[in-house]
Amino acid sequence: MTSPLFETLQQELVPAAGPATLSHGILVFVLEPTELLPAVQRLQREFAFDIFLDVTAVDWIGQLPRFEVVYHFYSTMHRVRVRLKTRVGEADPGVDSLVPLYGSAAFMERECHDMYGIRFRGNDDLRPILLYEGFVGHPLRKDYPKQQEQPLVPYRS
Amino acid sequence: MDTPLPNPVRSIFEKSLRDDSVIVNIGPSHPATHGTVQIIAELDGERVLRTDVHCGYLHRGFEKECEDHTWHNLIPYVDRLNYVSALINDFAYCDGVEQLMGIQITPRCRYLRTLLSEYSRLVDHLTCLAAGLMELGAMTAFLYLVMIRDYMYEHLAALTGARVTYTYGRIGGLARDLPEGWLTRLEEIFVQYEDFVARVHALVDRNRIFIDRMRDVGVISTADALSYGYTGVILRSTGVPRDLRKDTPYLAYSELDFDVPVGIKGDNYDRYFVRMREMDESIYMMRQLMDMLPDGPINVDDRRCSFPDKPLVYSEIESLINHFKLVMDGPNVPAGEAYSAHESPNGELGFYLVSTGSGTPYKVHCRAPSFVHMGGAHLMLNGYQLADIVPTFGSINMIGGECDR
Numbered sequence: 001m002t003s004p005l006f007e008t009l010q011q012e013l014v015p016a017a018g019p020a021t022l023s024h025g026i027l028v029f030v031l032e033p034t035e036l037l038p039a040v041q042r043l044q045r046e047f048a049f050d051i052f053l054d055v056t057a058v059d060w061i062g063q064l065p066r067f068e069v070v071y072h073f074y075s076t077m078h079r080v081r082v083r084l085k086t087r088v089g090e091a092d093p094g095v096d097s098l099v100p101l102y103g104s105a106a107f108m109e110r111e112c113h114d115m116y117g118i119r120f121r122g123n124d125d126l127r128p129i130l131l132y133e134g135f136v137g138h139p140l141r142k143d144y145p146k147q148q149e150q151p152l153v154p155y156r157s
Numbered sequence: 158m159d160t161p162l163p164n165p166v167r168s169i170f171e172k173s174l175r176d177d178s179v180i181v182n183i184g185p186s187h188p189a190t191h192g193t194v195q196i197i198a199e200l201d202g203e204r205v206l207r208t209d210v211h212c213g214y215l216h217r218g219f220e221k222e223c224e225d226h227t228w229h230n231l232i233p234y235v236d237r238l239n240y241v242s243a244l245i246n247d248f249a250y251c252d253g254v255e256q257l258m259g260i261q262i263t264p265r266c267r268y269l270r271t272l273l274s275e276y277s278r279l280v281d282h283l284t285c286l287a288a289g290l291m292e293l294g295a296m297t298a299f300l301y302l303v304m305i306r307d308y309m310y311e312h313l314a315a316l317t318g319a320r321v322t323y324t325y326g327r328i329g330g331l332a333r334d335l336p337e338g339w340l341t342r343l344e345e346i347f348v349q350y351e352d353f354v355a356r357v358h359a360l361v362d363r364n365r366i367f368i369d370r371m372r373d374v375g376v377i378s379t380a381d382a383l384s385y386g387y388t389g390v391i392l393r394s395t396g397v398p399r400d401l402r403k404d405t406p407y408l409a410y411s412e413l414d415f416d417v418p419v420g421i422k423g424d425n426y427d428r429y430f431v432r433m434r435e436m437d438e439s440i441y442m443m444r445q446l447m448d449m450l451p452d453g454p455i456n457v458d459d460r461r462c463s464f465p466d467k468p469l470v471y472s473e474i475e476s477l478i479n480h481f482k483l484v485m486d487g488p489n490v491p492a493g494e495a496y497s498a499h500e501s502p503n504g505e506l507g508f509y510l511v512s513t514g515s516g517t518p519y520k521v522h523c524r525a526p527s528f529v530h531m532g533g534a535h536l537m538l539n540g541y542q543l544a545d546i547v548p549t550f551g552s553i554n555m556i557g558g559e560c561d562r
Contacts, residue, residue, distance in 0.1 A: 023493070023494065023495070024256045024257075024495045024496070026496055050383045050384075051383055051386055051388065052386055053386065053498075053505065053507060053524055054507060054509065054522070054524040056509060056520075056522040058511055058519070058520050059520075070509065072496060072507070072509070072524070074505075076383070076397070076399050076404070079404040079405055081496065081498070083496065102384055102385075102386065103381065103384040103385040103386070103532070103533055104384065104385045104386030104529055104532055104533065106532055107528065107529065107531065107532030108386075108528075108529065108532070111528070115220070125169060127167055127169075128213070129211070129212065129213055130212070130213040130216040130561055130562070131213060131216065132213070133167050139218065139221055140220055140221055142224075144221075146218075146221060146222070146225055
């Protein structure tokens with residue numbers, strides 16, 4: 001499935017980022033963290049990508065930079081999906097939040113922050129969502145052992 | 158006195174908006190909400206001023222657990238995401254792995270998966286509607302719908318061996334073929350379904366109490382729905398015909414004739430009606446599929462993922478080794494990443510899979526519609542009565558297993 005939109009996107013979205021690849025019907029861009037927010041703004045305003053589907057991260061432990069933050073967008077008008085990927089390091093795993101652009105970003109970024117410790121600059125509500133206050137560590141990081149036990153939370157009466 | 162313990166959930170409402178407003182805590186275990194979700198609501202009398210929705214009470218580390226099992230072993234886990242329509246989870250996950258492996262499933266498997274996806278959608282909508290109606294006191298409608306659903310559960314048990322979590326999908330195919338007489342019984346169930354759903358329509362559709370509770374309650378606009386990532390029934394209830402089965406056809410949907418029902422204003426009543434209409438469309442599709450169903454194998458002939466026949470495993474060494482390798486090492490999925498999206502009864506169910514070329518996934522991420530929908534639930538709760546939280550929450554159809562993973 002190739003769409004004429006994909007060619008336009010490939011040439012125009014982020015020319016500096018190099019060629020985009022087509023992976024199983026989804027156009028994939030690899031961006032620098034600083035290019036992310038402007039690229040998403042253009043996706044939303046100029047190319048009608050109106051649904052922010054998903055954000056998650058992949059922990060490539062041992063590689064530098066360590067984390068790959070993966071975004072999926074869908075355009076209900078063109079009926080295509082785009083994936084944006086950006087790499088952030090372990091020392092400062094921060095990317096710009098998409099909360100100003102999409103409402104759905106708030107919850108999904110909270111989950112990604114829970115699981116990987118990615119900090120989304122501009123999302124001022126990064127409270128735990130699937131975990132709880134007082135959870136130590138980020139469970140989906142590869143160096144978090146599956147059998148890890150959490151400090152016992154005292155019984156609340 | 159000891160220092161106060163931190164609350165497991167920190168509310169964003171540190172101060173109340175007004176002097177006379179009250180902050181109450183609803184859930185996580187409340188008899189009127191099906192699902193463990195906590196809603197911290199600020200009330201002005203009976204009116205909800207603002208809400209803070211918390212999920213995560215059913216979090217069980219699905220994605221972490223996936224990274225420690227072979228690709229095949231995950232199928233029972235994905236079943237337990239949306240446990241009301243487990244088959245769609247199976248098929249969406251298997252579709253993602255098949256994309257990575259470059260496998261084309263057999264025609265019979267493709268049509269069977271489509272048929273069973275629609276069957277699952279039917280069961281899911283029946284459950285959601287029944288629960289939603291029961292919460293409003295419509296016990297008769299609840300019993301009618303759940304009775305039909307139970308026929309379907311038993312019928313699916315005849316095929317898969319389980320009533321709810323089927324573990325029926327396989328990478329490259331299905332667990333087993335249809336048993337004798339299964340389609341005949343399906344047609345009988347359709348007749349009973351039509352009888353009882355007609356009675357529910359008659360009881361509920363123009364019922365004054367029902368309309369007063371549902372109409373203009375929990376309204377969401379199209380713009381908000383899109384911004385908050387809503388898909389599926391809730392987006393369609395706002396009047397937008399967006400359905401992945403039509404827009405990006407997968408399985409056999411491009412060959413089927415069906416309508417995409419939409420609502421007019423995105424309130425609870427529209428969501429009720431869209432679900433009722435979608436069930437009829439599902440039946441229409443399944444009847445087409447019953448006629449189209451071709452003969453042939455259900456599993457692809459690919460030794461990377463399909464298990465050899467059991468008699469061969471016991472009689473020849475190659476099949477024995479093949480079986481052993483598939484069980485112990487898992488199927489060899491080429492390195493890469495894939496995102497497979499299926500239209501689940503709640504919305505877009507996506508699986509983002511990353512493989513490094515081994516028998517175990519490097520990462521499995523589930524884009525759960527329920528979770529995304531919870532992110533915008535406050536839009537549908539704020540400004541209405543406290544008692545409206547129950548039907549609105551019911552019409553969002555949050556499934557804890559999928560939301561919290």
